[in-house]
Amino acid sequence: MKKTIPFLLLLISFCAFAQTSKLDNLKKVNELFKKWNNSSSPGAAIGIIENGKLVYSKGYGLANLEHNIPNTPKTAFNIASNSKQFTAACIVLLSQRGKLDLNQTLSSFYPEFPEYAKAITIKNLLYHTSGLRDFSQITYLSGLRPDDYYNDEDILKWIGSQKELNFTPGEKHLYCNSGYWLLGQIVKKVSGMRLADFARKEIFSPLGMEHTLFLNNNTMLIKRRASGYSPSRSGNFRNIVSTLEHTGNGGVYTTIEDIKKWDDEFYNRTILNDTFWELMTTKGTLNNGEKIPYSGALFIKKYKGLKTIDHGGRAPGFKSNILRFPEQKFSVIVFTNVSNANAIPLSYQIADIFLKDAFKKPKKKVKSKGNLTSIKLSTKTLKKYVGSYWNSTDKYSRKILLKNDTLRYARSPRNINSLLPIKKNEFKMLNTPPGLEIIVRFQKENSMIFIENGVAVAAFKTYVPATYNLKDLESFLGKYYSEEIDTNYELKIKRDRVFLFINGKETVPLRPVMEDLFSSPLGIFKFKRNNKNQIKAFYVSTPRVQKLIFEKMK
Incomplete structure (x- = not known):
């Protein structure tokens, strides 16, 4: 008896400590959402899963401001691109059943598409390696606003009318909504059922996800649906209303409690077997054999030494992230209904709180460049690096300035970092975020390399700014037409600048960067001349639409 009492006291003490630690963790989590946790703001709902148990779920702020309805774990959120994993799941199920082959080409489903469809496989669509232009960016190139309506027929026309790809299929990984919209259409062609119906019958209903659906009819009623909001300049909120009905690339509404059931199935495999999950989590491979960190609409990466499976989503007024640490059987779900609540970093911050003892400590590093003593360079040497630099891959410019014998890296007139010389041609950027070491290295032939934590992430070449x-500027003016998106552009002078008008409506100004190349909030404009040095066309490029041609009209 005497030995039992100390043991019980120890056990009680341990349990009390564990409970206190858990409460401390939850207090830290709630602090992350403090900004939105009030009766006058939209907010979020979260779920934290440990070893198959929903150990914490909570709503913050309001699901509907007009009716004062709070967010809860039962609130249905638009999870945007997180819908893609359910589209991928439908494709994998059809593949398992022998209804389609993942190596089938796009042309076998759409023989009317251009010749390049013969080189695009279902795998390319799944892994974002198809090279297709992204219809979601074609919409605003066509002059549509985020709240304008378009339907599946419009999307099919846009995709099928493209004469060129962004790149050869399998050559690169570039996120593309067109591919997942097409996968949704392929589910219908193969199964005879709309994606929404197939997913409900084969995934949502068997898993008991009664409050999850693909919204393919904007007149549908969704119980406990959250409205999406965006902060306004007045300090209030704007209600974001969408009438869009397309699915595949997005369209799923679901709840924290339903996604818990989806997470359970990853481990339990009562409906979806091992082969299914192996296919869902197999990384894509490029033509050169390189593995990419993307599988069936899931990113497979590592975070602080631990394997992660996750995907984010963003739509006007909504953001989401579903983050899983499979080896720890720990998951975080974050759904938000306000555009200034970023679900991805919030989910990782929650993981930081709960998994702090599980994260692998980094190996002791060799003395980094950040620890090297700075050196003194002459003004003459520093002046050699001053100039304008262009990144041809992602199409943006940077400036290197010299002020008070210090080089400065300028993204814009208000976004500038000083550079500390550590070698004759290498500089450490000052005032970077914690844990981020940036080195700017100047190469021969007037080039510059941007290095983050030892990895080269961007390359630049000097250029002569246009004046x-x-x-x-008059030579660039006139009317232009794109057959591929059936849209008219006109360039006019207004307030001493070139402005773009789309289908007669004023949109954005164009800023000259270098000879025959202009930048704008819409994209990059590269003008093409004939042998008489007259402008005959321009190409417009965005991150996911490359070299869309507009011919000058006579």
């Missing part, structure tokens, strides 16, 4: 007067 056009009003007379010079």
